[in-house]
Amino acid sequence: xxxxxxxxxxxxxxxxxxxxxxxxxxxxxxxxxxxxxxxxxxxxxxxxxxxxxxxxxxxxxxxxxxxxxxxxxxxxxxxxxxxxxxxxxxxxxxxxxxxxxxxxxxxxxxxxxxxxxxxxxxxxxxxxxxxxxxxxxxxxxxxxxxxxxxxxxxxxxxxxxxxxxxxxxxxxxxxxxxxxxxxxxxxxxxxxxxxxxxxxxxxxxxxxxxxxxxxxxxxxxxxxxxxxxxxxxxxxxxxxxxxxxxxxxxxxxxxxxxxxxxxxxxxxxxxxxxxxxxxxxxxxxxxxxxxxxxxxxxxxxxxxxxxxxxxxxxxxxxxxxxxxxxxxxxxxxxxxxxxxxxxxxxxxxxxxxxxxxxxxxxxxxxxxxxxxxxxxxxxxxxxxxxxxxxxxxxxxxxxxxxxxxxxxxxxxxxxxxxxxxxxxxxxxxxxxxxxxxxxxxxxxxxxxxxxxxxxxxxxxxxxxxxxx
Numbered sequence: 001x002x003x004x005x006x007x008x009x010x011x012x013x014x015x016x017x018x019x020x021x022x023x024x025x026x027x028x029x030x031x032x033x034x035x036x037x038x039x040x041x042x043x044x045x046x047x048x049x050x051x052x053x054x055x056x057x058x059x060x061x062x063x064x065x066x067x068x069x070x071x072x073x074x075x076x077x078x079x080x081x082x083x084x085x086x087x088x089x090x091x092x093x094x095x096x097x098x099x100x101x102x103x104x105x106x107x108x109x110x111x112x113x114x115x116x117x118x119x120x121x122x123x124x125x126x127x128x129x130x131x132x133x134x135x136x137x138x139x140x141x142x143x144x145x146x147x148x149x150x151x152x153x154x155x156x157x158x159x160x161x162x163x164x165x166x167x168x169x170x171x172x173x174x175x176x177x178x179x180x181x182x183x184x185x186x187x188x189x190x191x192x193x194x195x196x197x198x199x200x201x202x203x204x205x206x207x208x209x210x211x212x213x214x215x216x217x218x219x220x221x222x223x224x225x226x227x228x229x230x231x232x233x234x235x236x237x238x239x240x241x242x243x244x245x246x247x248x249x250x251x252x253x254x255x256x257x258x259x260x261x262x263x264x265x266x267x268x269x270x271x272x273x274x275x276x277x278x279x280x281x282x283x284x285x286x287x288x289x290x291x292x293x294x295x296x297x298x299x300x301x302x303x304x305x306x307x308x309x310x311x312x313x314x315x316x317x318x319x320x321x322x323x324x325x326x327x328x329x330x331x332x333x334x335x336x337x338x339x340x341x342x343x344x345x346x347x348x349x350x351x352x353x354x355x356x357x358x359x360x361x362x363x364x365x366x367x368x369x370x371x372x373x374x375x376x377x378x379x380x381x382x383x384x385x386x387x388x389x390x391x392x393x394x395x396x397x398x399x400x401x402x403x404x405x406x407x408x409x410x411x412x413x414x415x416x417x418x419x420x421x422x423x424x425x426x427x428x429x430x431x432x433x434x435x436x437x438x439x440x441x442x443x444x445x446x447x448x449x450x451x452x453x454x455x456x457x458x459x460x461x462x463x464x465x466x467x468x
Contacts, residue, residue: 076117082430085348085374086381089428092118092152095189096126096177099204103171103197108143109161109206110177110193112150114186120384120427122152122186123393126162129176129192137175137197142167146177149393152186154414154426157209169197184386184393185425214423215416217407221320221465229277234307236264241314243307245275248341252296253443258335260286260304260444261295268293274305278458280327281403286334286442286455302450305457306441316343318435320467322352323407323418325460326440330364330400330453332357333446338406340436347375348431350415351385353406355399358445364400366391370417370425388424396420400453403460410436411467438464 080089092114101108112124128146131137139145144165152160162177179191238244245264247253252261263274271293274285284305292299309315324338334357340350354369356362371385391397396419398404407418412432417425442457444450 077119077428080428082374082432084376085431085434086376088372088374088382088384088430089119090116091120091185091187091384092116092122093187093189094122094124094152094179094183096179096191096193097204098194098196099177100196100198100201101166101169101203103169103199105203106166108164108166108195109204110164110195111204111207112160112162114152114158115189117158118152118154118156118186120154120185121386121425123184123386123388124150124152124186125180125184125392126150126177127180128164129178131174131176135172135174137169137173137195139175140167142169142173143175143195151393153212153214153423154428156211157207159207159209160211161204161207163206164195171197171199173197184388185384215409215418215426216423217321217323217405217409217418217421219321219323219463219465220409221317221467223463224317224320224466225314225462225464227282227459227462229282232277232282234275236267238308238311240311243309243312245306245308247306247308247439248310250296252300256443256445258304258443258445259300259333259447260302261293261300262306262441263303271303274303275307281458281460284336284440284442284457284459286329286331286444286450288450302444302446304442304444306439306443308439308441309437310341310343312437315464316435316437317410317464317466318433319410319412321407321409321463321465322438323405323461323463323465324352324440325403325405325462326353327401327403327458327460328355328364328399329357329442329455329457331450331455332452333444333448333450334358334455335443335445336441336457337443338438338440340408340438342431343435343437346378347373347380348434349373350408350410350431350436352408352417356387365397366399368399368406368419368424372415372427372430374430384427386425390419390424394419394422394424396422403458438462 077089095113097111099110126148137143146164174194174196177193182188233242234245235242236245263271265271265273272287276283286305287303289301289303292301329336337354338352342348351371355364366389368390369387373380373383375381405420409416415427415429
């Protein structure tokens with residue numbers, strides 16, 4: 001979510017990475033716009049995610065590309081020079097491979113491979129497509145439609161196979177398996193595989209590598225902070241025992257094209273309370289102002305809201321876990337986020353949750369963004385993350401309808417994101433030795449009526465655990 005320090009370059013919270021769903025340009029919260037545990041794996045088929053199952057064992061094998069099914073990424077980045085958080089390993093490229101199966105079998109296996117160990121989670125959306133011409137295989141008649149996702153996490157083997165149920169394919173019939181778009185978190189290699197019934201060729205074998213199960217969130221550090229109404233304090237600039245209602249560089253984000261002024265009723269008397277407690281929790285309220293406010297040489301027509309922990313010592317940790325429980329806004333033009341900034345300055349930055357309501361494609365109930373930003377001295381050198389359609393990837397949704405838990409576990413080797421206690425994303429940690437403070441806010445980026453739905457983010461809980 002990059003925001004901009006007054007008079008200097010970008011610093012941030014929440015990169016807008018529109019990987020597969022929208023434009024390739026990326027905007028961050030704190031700055032200007034910039035170019036752009038083991039178990040079996042279940043492969044979903046259609047709407048039934050348990051319809052086709054591929055189980056991976058410890059047996060290693062080598063496929064035609066020379067990649068072993070049990071080739072793994074564990075330890076692959078132990079020697080990588082992250083250059084104090086300014087460098088990150090390259091993305092892996094994901095490729096589909098052509099496949100063959102014997103007429104008369106009830107399943108065909110299609111290989112999906114990485115060209116290198118992945119430093120972060122990769123999610124691939126896949127769908128079968130009917131063949132063409134005289135040898136065309138048709139869904140329902142010759143094979144069953146597969147519309148699924150495949151996931152590679154750091155530490156996984158470099159090869160897996162997608163199981164496609166076969167009905168009654170005849171010799172020489174063909175159909176396709178395609179990537180719906182560029183893989184989330186990775187690069188796209190061969191994006192379509194031709195699947196052929198061939199009695200004379202060796203059938204493509206099921207992969208046999210062991211994949212890591214998704215993690216379940218568990219706080220392993222010592223509880224250091226709990227958000228409570230009775231002890232909650234805030235002020236314009238914050239302090240060692242209170243939140244700030246401003247960002248480190250002020251109350252505006254002109255370079256980020258935000259149209260909302262970050263409000264505090266003690267600074268701007270008469271405005272609707274930008275932060276208040278309700279019977280549901282702590283409310284961060286964004287709004288279209290009834291009367292514009294003249295501030296720093298211009299009139300502001302919208303009010304944004306922020307709580308910044310830059311001086312709040314109890315909210316700052318090096319390693320450990322942050323866990324928020326919140327209900328998101330759903331108003332077009334709202335830009336909510338939970339993000340972490342280094343206490344030594346931006347970058348680095350970790351975006352735990354970000355919602356791009358200023359983007360026409362964004363659905364607050366289905367989309368979640370996770371991102372990291374690296375660099376030094378107010379200059380970003382990389383950003384990496386993804387926008388996830390969590391209903392398609394994991395079957396999760398409803399983030400503006402009810403409260404959900406968004407958590408992050410920062411360890412020396414990996415950073416892992418969780419939604420409602422289940423792993424949603426993971427990245428190798430390039431920020432070893434840094435210390436973090438949290439920011440939660442609802443920015444505004446619109447010129448319209450800003451009156452649909454709700455512009456409020458409600459926080460029901462925040463727990464912070466510090467680990468050695």
